Amino acid sequence: MIPMPGRETPVWSDAELLECVMVVPEAPDVKTFSFRPPSGATFVYKAGQFLTLDLPVPGGNVQRTYTISSSPVSNAYLSVTVKAQPGSVGTRWMLDHLVPGMRIKAFGPAGLFHLPPNPDGKYLFISAGSGVTPMMSMATTLFERGEDPDICFIQCARRPVDLIFRKKLEYMASRVTGLQLHFVVRDNDPYEVWTGYRGYFNQLMLGLMCNDYLERDVYCCGPEGFMDAVREILNALGFDMDRYHQESFQAPAETKAELTEFDDVVPQEDTQAQIVFASSNVSALCSETDTILAVAKDAGLNIPSGCTFGVCGTCKVKKVAGDVHMVHSGGISDEDVEAGYILACCANPIGTVEVEV
Structure with missing residues (x-):
């Protein structure tokens, strides 16, 4: 919708249904779904926040929370990238049945895991699996600001084919000097050559990938066990954990009261x-x-x-x-x-x- 003189483009609120306008396969059992409001309203959200979708699965609607993978700089549409886990109901329905033209109820955006208002710092993004989605929103936002960002981007996956957004990330990294990409996989793809890091992410890899990690703000998202391991690595290396931020697959925080308090064991010199x-x-x-x-x-x-x-x-x-x-x-x-x-x-x-x- 083109705004008329003297009129502002309305901002979308969750009172309006969202229409699916595009579906893009990303990896095995992973798709990106893009939405627009039929009214032409724009979206206002922060890079890293999530949206709750009301999904009409057989047997009754279910509500599922998904991190927004698109950048708020491009506010005419909004995308979520979803990965089906074993036994998933809502995500499985989306992958099998949600197509362009369908309209669904959505709530939000919300969440405290996002970039600061003036994101001019140095960042280290660490993700595994579909935990890359908020990192993609953040990296794209920093890329689209028109300034050279300072990002060390680490993505872990089971196989190279499971690296979500790999081509898009490589494109962005080819257009700026400040986005450094590092991929870690556990297994090879058959008949494909992999020359990157192989194994489980560890402190040795961190030092090789990002030797100035102590100077960066860290954002982490992935399975709980993966994030526990990342915190252990950073604690062991003396990182200032006040500069560490993480999002959970299970329960993304909407208020400060819901933020996870980590009960990590950290060896003390005076003990x-x-x-x-x-x-x-x-x-x-x-x-x-x-x-x-x-x-x-x-x-x-x-x-x-x-x-x-x-x-x-x-x-x-x-x-x-x-x-x-x-x-x-x-x-x-x-x-x-x-x-x-x-x-x-x-x-x-x-x-x-x-x-x-």
Whole structure:
């Protein structure tokens, strides 16, 4: 709708149904749905916020929340990008049945996970799976402001084919100098060459991808376990967590009272711990920020080691009792951790810990 002289274009409110105008496949079981109000009203929202859709599934309507993946700079339309999870109902209906021309009820936008009003800082976006959607909105917003942004963008996925928005991100990165892309995948695609990072995101990768991460504001979104691991990495590296922001797949916050308070274990330099080296009949007092390896060396004990930052696995030892805080870089398997093994180079004692050394 072209505004008439003396008239302002109306702003959309959730009293008006939204019409689906385009559907774009993004990845396996992932599609982007674009909406416009039939009245021609424009959208007002912040990059990173979400929308709640009222979906007419068989058996009765359900409400599902989706992060907006488009940029508020382009306010004539609004897009959400959805990925079907096992057992999903609303998202599965959208992927199978929602087509251009259909109109649905929507509520919002809302949410506190978004860019600040004047986003002129340095950013580190870390995402996994469909958690990339708010990062896409934020990155596109910074790109479309007409200034060279300063973004380190890290996206993790199971396979290269699962990297949502890869082509669009690569296009934006080819037009500015300040958008640095880093993709991490766990598995290969058959008959396709992958030359990027492979494995699980870890602190070693972070240092290689973004060596000035301490100077950036971090925005993170993905499965809960992934975000827990990212916080552990940042805590272990001394990052100022007041500059860390995350969104949850399960319950995006609409008010400050709903914001998650993290109960992360962070080793403290002024808190005393004790390590008992059972096989050597040696006990040593230390700080929680000391590693098992460092304390063993100070006590004259030899634990074979190599990289000293959790990659090679040379310093793997058996923990007999107690708790440690360990942030490694892939040098130990989940099965070994479950069996009680730790990497001495990156394990910090919490209270009294006994190891087979």
